Structure formats: C-alpha cells, structure tokens
Amino acid sequence: MKVFCNGQEQELTPGARVTDCLNTLGLDPLSVVVECDGKILTREEYASHELQDGSVLELIRFVGGG
Amino acid sequence: MLTIAGRKFRSRLFGGTGKFSSPEVMKEALEASGCEMVTVALRRIDLNNPADDIMSVLDRDRYLFLPNTSGARDAAEAIRLARLARASGGGEWLKLEVTPDPRTLLPDPIETLKATEELVKEGFKVLPYMNADPILALRLQDAGAVAVMPLGSPIGTNQGVLTRFQVEIIISQAQVPVIVDAGLGAPSHVAEAMEMGADAVLVNTAIAVAGDPVRMARAFAMAVEAGRIAYEAGLGAVSKDAAASSPEDGLGFLR
Numbered sequence: 041m042k043v044f045c046n047g048q049e050q051e052l053t054p055g056a057r058v059t060d061c062l063n064t065l066g067l068d069p070l071s072v073v074v075e076c077d078g079k080i081l082t083r084e085e086y087a088s089h090e091l092q093d094g095s096v097l098e099l100i101r102f103v104g105g106g
Numbered sequence: 107m108l109t110i111a112g113r114k115f116r117s118r119l120f121g122g123t124g125k126f127s128s129p130e131v132m133k134e135a136l137e138a139s140g141c142e143m144v145t146v147a148l149r150r151i152d153l154n155n156p157a158d159d160i161m162s163v164l165d166r167d168r169y170l171f172l173p174n175t176s177g178a179r180d181a182a183e184a185i186r187l188a189r190l191a192r193a194s195g196g197g198e199w200l201k202l203e204v205t206p207d208p209r210t211l212l213p214d215p216i217e218t219l220k221a222t223e224e225l226v227k228e229g230f231k232v233l234p235y236m237n238a239d240p241i242l243a244l245r246l247q248d249a250g251a252v253a254v255m256p257l258g259s260p261i262g263t264n265q266g267v268l269t270r271f272q273v274e275i276i277i278s279q280a281q282v283p284v285i286v287d288a289g290l291g292a293p294s295h296v297a298e299a300m301e302m303g304a305d306a307v308l309v310n311t312a313i314a315v316a317g318d319p320v321r322m323a324r325a326f327a328m329a330v331e332a333g334r335i336a337y338e339a340g341l342g343a344v345s346k347d348a349a350a351s352s353p354e355d356g357l358g359f360l361r
Contacts, residue, residue: 046152046153066156067151070195071161071162072151072194080189080190083195099151099153100148100194101149101151101194102146102147102148102159102171102173103146103147103148103149103160104125104132104146105124105174105310106124106145106147106308106310106311
C-alpha cells in the first residue's frame with residue numbers, strides 16, 4: 041500500500057504501523073512527532089496505530105529557531 | 107531573580123537556536139551566554155536529509171525549551187504548531203508567534219490574542235511575541251499570558267530598541283515579566299532594554315551570525331547583567347541643561 045509522508049509517496053506492507061513507517065524512513069521515533077490524517081499521535085500510539093492505504097502523514101521535528 | 111510562571115531563572119538572557127553555522131558552535135555559544143531558556147522551531151523533516159536533530163545536541167537538564175510557532179500566519183496555524191510542539195515533548199511553554207507578512211514579520215495582534223486565549227485554555231504557558239503596543243500587552247496579560255515579548259525592532263534586523271517609548275509604558279504597566287525580543291543587534295541594545303527595566307531579553311540572530319558567536323554570546327551576557335544592575339542601582343535623571351560635576355564654589359581666586 042501507499043502512504044504519503046511529508047508529501048512523498050512511501051510504499052509499505054499492508055497493516056504497517058507508524059513505527060514501521062518511521063523505521064523504513066530511518067527516523068528515531070523519539071525525535072519525531074507524527075500527524076496522521078490530521079490527527080496528532082502520541083508516542084505511545086506509534087506502535088499500535090495502523091496506517092491505511094492513502095494515509096497522509098506529517099513528520100515534524102524541532103529545528104533551530106528564534 | 108527572574109520568575110516566570112513559577113519558574114526561576116538566574117540569567118535574564120534567553121537564547122535562540124537558529125542561524126548558527128553548526129550545532130557545535132550553537133552549543134558552545136549558548137553555554138557562553140549562560141542562558142537557561144532557548145527557543146526552538148518546528149518544521150517538517152526533510153526526508154532526503156533527515157540528519158539534524160537539535161534535541162540531541164542540547165542538554166535538556168540545562169535548558170528549558172521554548173518551542174515557537176514561527177511560520178504561523180494566523181491563530182489556527184499557531185495553535186496547530188503549539189499542539190505539535192507539546193506532542194513532540196516540548197512541554198507546556200510556548201513562544202507564540204503569528205506573523206502573516208513575510209516581508210516585515212510583524213506580529214498580527216488580533217490573531218495573537220485569539221491564539222493566546224485558546225492556548226491558555228489548553229494549559230500552555232504562553233509567551234506571546236507582540237508589537238510594542240501597551241494596550242495589547244494588557245490584553246494579552248488579561249488573557250493569561252505568563253509574560254509578554256514586545257519587539258525592539260523587526261526580527262533579524264539588528265536595529266535595536268526602536269520602540270523605546272512604547273516598551274517603557276509596557277514595562278510600567280505589566281504585571282507579568284516583559285521580555286524584549288527581536289531586533290536586538292548589539293550588546294548596547296540589550297543593555298538599553300535592561301536599563302529601562304525589561305525583565306529579560308531574547309537574542310538569536312546577533313549572536314548566531316557574529317564573527318565569533320561564542321565571544322559575542324559572552325558580550326551579550328555581560329551587557330544584560332550590566333543593564334540589570336544599572337536599573338536596580340537607579341539611573342540619574344536626564345536633563346537638557348548642563349550641570350557641573352565639579353564644585354562651582356571656590357573659583358573666586360581666578361577672577
């Protein structure tokens with residue numbers, strides 16, 4: 041199935057959870073906040089939240105700023 | 107000692123983390139500044155180049171992180187960023203920024219007030235970045251802001267405290283700490299703000315882009331301290347007419 045991460049298509053196996061997606065992208069779950077289909081997920085939800093075909097994810101993190 | 111929302115700060119200089127040439131320079135400059143609160147921003151991860159996690163560079167026991175909502179153009183965007191910051195482990199502290207015009211980056215007062223009202227309800231400790239408007243400062247304070255952050259001059263301009271007259275009124279009226287933010291480009295600018303009675307200042311660009319950011323951070327820290335001591339010591343009155351420093355008596359032998 042396909043999901044969209046920060047606007048880019050990402051191929052994942054059906055039934056993949058958010059954690060699987062982050063692993064595929066090489067991202068540390070502790071440094072990423074995930075908004076999935078408009079809903080902000082807590083870190084505890086990453087392992088259980090099942091992605092759907094066409095899910096839209098925003099993957100956000102802290103950067104330098106003033 | 108400065109207290110904001112029950113938290114005590116020894117340093118009255120707050121630091122930004124943007125525009126540094128490298129994470130190492132940033133870390134060393136922030137250490138040299140002595141600051142205990144630093145701002146951070148939230149952005150989409152560049153999936154083609156994901157290797158810059160600022161949180162791994164900075165010691166969270168040493169610094170209180172103040173996530174900002176930079177980039178938000180209205181209250182709704184700012185609230186979304188605030189919620190993401192909290193979900194990211196950023197805590198409840200928030201520098202609220204709503205800047206609809208990328209040319210001036212001046213804050214939208216109405217959207218800032220709306221967002222403050224909502225985020226206070228949601229339990230955030232809101233420090234709104236605001237134009238130096240004394241009435242707005244009171245409205246934000248009434249809405250539950252834990253501090254107000256009037257601008258000295260537009261973000262990143264290094265022009266100093268162009269808003270002196272209004273900031274003085276804000277300081278004289280405020281029941282919450284006043285943190286002068288934005289445009290403070292030289293140690294003399296922060297000394298001026300602190301001499302006026304500002305509770306703290308926030309500096310990012312002037313330190314980050316200095317020839318030697320670490321030494322500049324030290325210079326800013328000294329200026330903040332000097333300005334604060336001068337304010338507490340009580341400055342002499344300003345007058346138009348000269349007043350001799352040496353005695354006027356005892357000159358009879360000259361003429």
